[in-house]
Amino acid sequence: MRNILLRLAYDGTNYHGFQRQPAEHGLTIQGELEKAWKKLFVEEIKVTTAGRTDTGVHAAGQVTNFNSKVSIPQEKIPKALNSILPFDIRVLEAQDTSEDFNARLGAKWKRYDYRIDNGRIPNIFTRLYTLHEPVPLDIVKMQQAASLIEGIHDFRAFAATGSSAKSFVRTLYHCEARQTGREILVTCIGNGFLYNMVRIIAGTLVYVGKGRIRPEDIPEVIASQERIRAGKTVSASGLTLTTVNYDGQKPSSIFADIEENEFEELI
Numbered sequence: 001m002r003n004i005l006l007r008l009a010y011d012g013t014n015y016h017g018f019q020r021q022p023a024e025h026g027l028t029i030q031g032e033l034e035k036a037w038k039k040l041f042v043e044e045i046k047v048t049t050a051g052r053t054d055t056g057v058h059a060a061g062q063v064t065n066f067n068s069k070v071s072i073p074q075e076k077i078p079k080a081l082n083s084i085l086p087f088d089i090r091v092l093e094a095q096d097t098s099e100d101f102n103a104r105l106g107a108k109w110k111r112y113d114y115r116i117d118n119g120r121i122p123n124i125f126t127r128l129y130t131l132h133e134p135v136p137l138d139i140v141k142m143q144q145a146a147s148l149i150e151g152i153h154d155f156r157a158f159a160a161t162g163s164s165a166k167s168f169v170r171t172l173y174h175c176e177a178r179q180t181g182r183e184i185l186v187t188c189i190g191n192g193f194l195y196n197m198v199r200i201i202a203g204t205l206v207y208v209g210k211g212r213i214r215p216e217d218i219p220e221v222i223a224s225q226e227r228i229r230a231g232k233t234v235s236a237s238g239l240t241l242t243t244v245n246y247d248g249q250k251p252s253s254i255f256a257d258i259e260e261n262e263f264e265e266l267i
Contacts, residue, residue: 001067004077005097006033008062011088012053013128013237018062019052029053029089033064036084041070050103050244051110051193056236058129061092061111063244065103103244108267109173111189111243111251114202114234119182130183131202131238137209139184142177144215145208146186149175149201149222150263156225158201159194160233168194168225173263174251177205184209189251189258191267196233204231 008029016026020034030047037045050063072080077094085091117123117130118137149172156168174189186202204221207213213221213231221229243254248267252260 001069003065003097003099003101004068004074005093005095005101005103006064006066006077006081006091007093008033008064009060009090009092010058010062011128012056012058014086014088015055017053017055017057018049018059029059029062030064032086032089033081036081037066037068039084040080041068041072043068043070048103050107051241053239053241054196054236057239057241059241061243062241063103063107063246065097065101106246108245108248109189109191109251110193110241110245111187111255112193112198113240113242114186114188114198114238115240116184116186116202116206116238117182118179118184123182126183128237129240131206131234133206135210137184137206138211139177139179139209141211141215142184142186142205142209145205145213145218146175146177146201148215148218149204150261152266153222154225155194155197155222157221157227157230158197158204159227160196160200161227163195165194170194170197171263171266173267174258174261175201176258178257187258199233199236199239200227200230202231202238203234206234207231 018029020030045066047064047066078091081091115130117132122132152171154168172190176187188198250264252258
């Protein structure tokens with residue numbers, strides 16, 4: 001029995017999230033992967049994923065693994081699966097991995113990026129991958145606020161109401177907001193994320209950019225542990241799971257747009 005790792009990219013627009021759902025709920029990424037494998041090799045598989053992205057969320061570097069008895073060489077798996085999969089799901093890489101590898105449990109950190117189109121009129125070519133926010137946003141204050149979200153915190157105020165998480169403590173190694181032209185990119189890199197956490201962080205930074213929350217209020221928002229104190233949960237369309245890391249490299253050593261900081265020492 002092999003343990004096969006897949007790295008995936010997908011446009012989540014037409015999918016009811018990653019996790020397999022009853023057919024009446026709509027298509028899912030997991031469902032399409034497992035269906036494609038069965039069609040190719042007449043073998044039932046059960047995919048484990050690094051992050052169960054929600055409806056409408058995208059991925060550029062999702063990681064999954066599954067057990068299989070099929071003997072196809074690893075280098076031929078992407079071409080085979082991509083010939084069957086829908087056009088908006090692509091297998092980027094496949095490799096045989098250790099028997100005990102688990103895409104979810106083995107992850108050291110994940111990077112999510114949230115894109116905001118801050119132009120007055122929405123860009124029709126990026127509308128499926130951004131939040132359109134036509135009101136001018138103060139990027140300096142957004143970055144100030146983002147830096148205060150970094151670190152080890154109880155992120156209850158940034159979790160969806162009713163979350164069943166056993167612990168709300170997470171470590172954010174990086175939280176940044178930066179602007180390039182009309183787009184603002186919010187980047188969150190952490191050891192784990194609560195349900196809707198990145199979308200709520202992005203929504204909170206939008207509130208900061210509009211002046212509805214002051215940067216200096218962020219520590220109090222976190223300490224309150226009250227969901228109502230943070231910003232709204234912004235749309236899923238702007239969110240992309242960019243990277244899942246398993247070897248514990250510092251993000252600043254991988255990404256040119258990330259500067260080293262004190263919290264990377266916690267990895």
